[in-house]
Amino acid sequence: MSAHLKTLQAHAKKALKPAVQGHLSPAERIALYKRFLKIEEHRIKLHHRAGAGGLETAHARAGLLDVVLRSLFDLALSKRKDAPVIGLVAIGGYGRGTLNPCSDIDILFLLPRASNKLPADLTSLVQEILYLLWDVGFKVGHACRSVAECIQQAKADQENKTALMEARLIAGDKKLFAEFQARFEKECIAKGQAAFFELRRQDLVNRHEKSSKTVFLQEPNVKESCGGMRDYHNICWVARVKLGAKSLRELVDDRLLTAAALRNIEAAYDFLNRVRNELHYDAGRASDQLTLRLQGVVATNFRYPQRSILRRTEAFMRDYYRHTRALYRHTESLMETFEIDQETRAESGLKSYLMVRKKKREEFDGFVGRDGRIFPQNNSIFKEDPHRLMRLFQHCQVRGLRLSPAMRKLVKAHREDIGRPFCYSKTNRETFQAILERKGDVARTLRQMHRVGFLGRYLPEFGALDCLVQHEFFHRYTADEHTLRCIEELDALVGSEEPKKQIYRRLFHEAEDPYALYLALILHDTGRAENVREHTDGSAMLASKLCNRLQVHGPRRALIMFLVDHHLTFWRFATTRNIEDPDVVAEFARIVKTKARLDLLLLFSYADSNGTNTETWSSWKETLMLQLHSSTRIFLSEGRERYAASIRTEKKELKELAKAQLKPEKHTALDDHFKRMPESYFRFRSPAAVASHVKAVYRLAPPAEDNTFECSLQWLDSPEKGYTELVIATRDQPLLLEKICCALASEELNILSADFFTRTDGVVLDLFRVCTTNFEPVSDLNLRKRLSSTLKEVGQLAKYEHARYFRRKPNLLRPKDDHGMAFPVRAYVSNDLHPTYTAIEVQAVDRIGLLHDLFHAINSHGLNTANARISTEKGAAMDTIYITTHDGKKVYDEKILQHLQQTVETLIGKKD
Structure with missing residues (x-):
């Protein structure tokens, strides 16, 4: 007692x-x-x-x-x-x-x-x-x-x-x-064992399916998720029925568990109970979901020593994932052991002997292949030949085998053999290269390596990512899990019949050096464990170190270094720069240099985004990526002059196609539109869109003598995409963008993205993709009328107070289940991003009126907005606004730049 x-x-x-x-x-x-x-x-x-x-x-x-x-x-x-x-x-x-x-x-x-x-x-x-x-x-x-x-x-x-x-x-x-x-x-215990085992096995499968077969969920359920308390209960129940074991300690006596494995299981179960206790105390009721908000609460109450709540949470969640992973793997191994035992018993019976064909058995290189698993012939195979540790995984890959529980146990017992001589061995290096060269069948093998701790020992650069929490807004998984999922996304392209993936499948098929591509993917996030400001810098440093150890030289080394160093470049150019601008395309082309590198970087970006979060690779982002890829490919193939000529040809064809969609009386307006719009407007614009824009401008009333504000609005619904495109044609005036955003905020409309164009005659064409706070198209006709009235009223005023039209409210746009996740808020004011404009880069929690406030801040500093890339994704605003002084030049006044930076940071809620 x-x-x-x-x-x-x-x-x-x-x-x-x-x-x-x-x-x-x-x-x-x-x-x-x-x-x-x-x-x-x-x-x-x-x-x-x-x-x-x-x-x-x-x-x-x-x-x-x-x-x-x-x-x-x-x-x-x-x-x-x-x-x-x-x-x-x-x-x-x-x-x-x-x-x-x-x-x-x-x-x-x-x-x-x-x-x-x-x-x-x-x-x-x-x-x-x-x-x-x-x-x-x-x-x-x-x-x-x-x-x-x-x-x-x-x-x-x-x-x-x-x-x-x-x-x-x-x-x-x-x-x-x-x-x-x-x-x-x-x-009940001595009878019906097979049915009970099948029930528990199916329960395990169903629960693990709901958790995507990973412990690395952002908001795990401490009871039901992979590696949760129910996994522990499950194995206790099965051990009781199959072996009569009253406790798991008896499994150690039966050599089904090692003493170390039992300690891991018991430590994990104790940790999970402690977490669940805290969740119950905090909520005052039964609560098992470890939400993002509660992770910080638990970490703080558990007295993790880190100074910031984000770092405390990361440390706590790393412990959580390590415990649940240990419990998940051990219980899976035990269930597999019981399953093998059950299969063996069934096959040894008379009925099985008569009715079941004897399953294939193969002996090779000290191993035994049986029933889709690989077993050791004896426990001395790695002492006899340490290189077998690497060949083991090649056999698994080539023969389609998975490690048996006995083999996993033996590999773990020999992990200390994976030292400096093993890692520098030419034989092992060549075998590892052969594994990475089998396109489409790499991730499964790397996962088996990672499960037994082999991959982190052979590649310590990757080993540092083990259970490394990435509490960033878009990252759903730990760094090691994210990396393996990126490789799975690449593998899945082989044999894919999905029409949308055919371009990536083709690029992967044409990739001449899969070894370099897979190795770069393994390395691309290793810098996250280095605590450097830009993880790409750390990753590049570690990639160089690994290339030295693996004796990777020449063009292959250069390709790996390029992919690691620039794995975010494609995304940054496509989502923050004006990719319709030939100068931007030329700058990007100078970075990638060749079509082969361009193709591989697009493929890399596809795998990286989809391995980050399934929602990250949105149709909007993919469209921008493919546009940049297409433009740069033409630029690299034909040179700047021929690229410019192809743009002129595209523009001419676009004009003819748009003309076919307009009545003859509007053809003159179309000609005028093509003369006066900036060249960037015509890139990747559909004929139907151009025709609708011409109609909007055509409806715009002539300037009134009393300077009455006139505008033409057009609403184009895209219910399948969840938004409405709002086309606004008007004449330029001071504070115009600020006033338009004020009117949109007055009706609580969410701006998903926007493009702004000014014709040479002063007519402005602004394109907003908007939705309601429920992320639905704007179909309410009364709302549309109110917006039109508000816009005309605000546009008429020389001075106006936005508080008359909207007040900042608590965020209406965040996902309902985000539980206050700490979002990485950032703001940069820089003269380095664009050759002729000063750039403001913002990453912030989206809210109604945010874009209005940004434009208001720019205007209040006496600056002009020249261009912008506005986008919202998963409740996050990622905007790049290009500004100039009144005379169209960059902003070089340090006091203005510093004050603007502070103002923007205050607006988006950035804290030191």
């Missing part, structure tokens, strides 16, 4: 004595129990806050409830002369003797006869105990069954069988409970 339980029983004996002796009224008794529970629960909570282990706290709470339930049971029996034959039994989680702070309790009233044949006094006793429990405040799940009924229910329903497997007598008749245990062991 633990010291805590002894102290608890002493407290109970003293505190509950008046209730047991019957000196109190019913109301006084209930109040006494409630007070006792409150005091003792608070003691347990304080113990938890002081750093008590997860199981220690859960055992303490179960012990507390045991004491109270026994007291209530004794209280009910004290009113009867003869003690009836009945047992009060804890089942389910409570039966395990562990109970988290707000978990419900499940109890069984074990009866001497069928529940429908109970005498009145026994029925009355059960009801009295239940009423006492409810009055005290317990949430109780209960059942009343005889021994025979329990056995019948367990046979009929495997879930009932699981709950009863952990039955524990709290109070009552010991003989009756012993009878139940004996019959349950004989009729």
